[in-house]
Amino acid sequence: MTLALGVLISGGGTNLQAILDAVREGRLDADVKVVISNVEGAFGLERARQAGVETLVINHRQFESREAFDEALIAALKEHGVEYVALAGFMRVLRGRFLEEFRDRTINIHPSLLPAFPGVDAQKQAFDYGVRFAGCTVHFVEPTVDSGPIITQRVVPVLEGDTSETLRQRILAEEHVAFVEALRWISEGRVQIEVGPSGRRVTRILPPAVSE
């Protein structure tokens, strides 16, 4: 099926660009209905416009409560016919009502091999810890931050001479691949959420449908 996608951003939007490129090149069967930024002038908005995608700014500072901001997001996404929401560097935590509305349909990318290094500045956390491998995780969003069912992960080595910045760049390149891969699997109906052996919700990736 064609994913009716909304993308939420706060900044440069290179992961958004990866999605837009994949759609344009036929590698991802999605229709990006709207790109919403909570920050005015985020460069990702420009990327969306260049791709002919509608954009909106919904500034959380103009709302009296987190709840009111969430309601405005929900309304805008529904108005544009969005069914799946991709968080591409969206720097606000979504909870409660939003996740009720888009339960198991909100996808986040985090620049670490979760559950290691949740939270902000994950790449620097990993670099400072002295791990030999880092990476990124695409997962469904749950009320607990950076902890939902994992759809895909990609690994990169930490190399001699790295800084947290060179590591960040190496992870970012894999984020672009991982995010598109996860969304493609969803569009192909291959991502199934199950209750795993320990009671935790996990995903199972079904094999590709055999084409006739």
Add this chain to the structure above:
Amino acid sequence: MTLALGVLISGGGTNLQAILDAVREGRLDADVKVVISNVEGAFGLERARQAGVETLVINHRQFESREAFDEALIAALKEHGVEYVALAGFMRVLRGRFLEEFRDRTINIHPSLLPAFPGVDAQKQAFDYGVRFAGCTVHFVEPTVDSGPIITQRVVPVLEGDTSETLRQRILAEEHVAFVEALRWISEGRVQIEVGPSGRRVTRILPPAVSE
């Protein structure tokens, strides 16, 4: 330099076997001075005997306190001229006096990509979490469990159809490689402990010496 090695075990000792094999085949410049088990009849003791290595049982249950057990271990290791201690599935936590005595010379292997999944049953923890990549970590032991400076890590994928047991086996094969690799780097004088950018102690692996 030839590593004067003591190996502590509690069970089957497949990591001990990997070390013994590497020494016998000339892939690791070490002299295993003694293998000590805290469990009578651990099969690793038999592996040591087969390799002509001296063995000892020091049963923690026969000591009145953790401190007395640690002192007995220290005494036995020193008596055998041990300079580096490898924990190969040793199921007792070493702290205080032991780590003062063998500070930065006690090496542990843990079956996860630390800092993810510390503690017992790490492979099952990872499997149940639903990660896509797991692995193992060789690290210097510090008083905080499973948190010392990382020497090396190795990654394995979690595959469709895995159980926590098949994952455990896949990780174990990499443990054997990683443990020998870390010990070899130490024997080559290439593992340097430094204070990293965040104040955390990390290791740097120096390049191999150029042979004349």
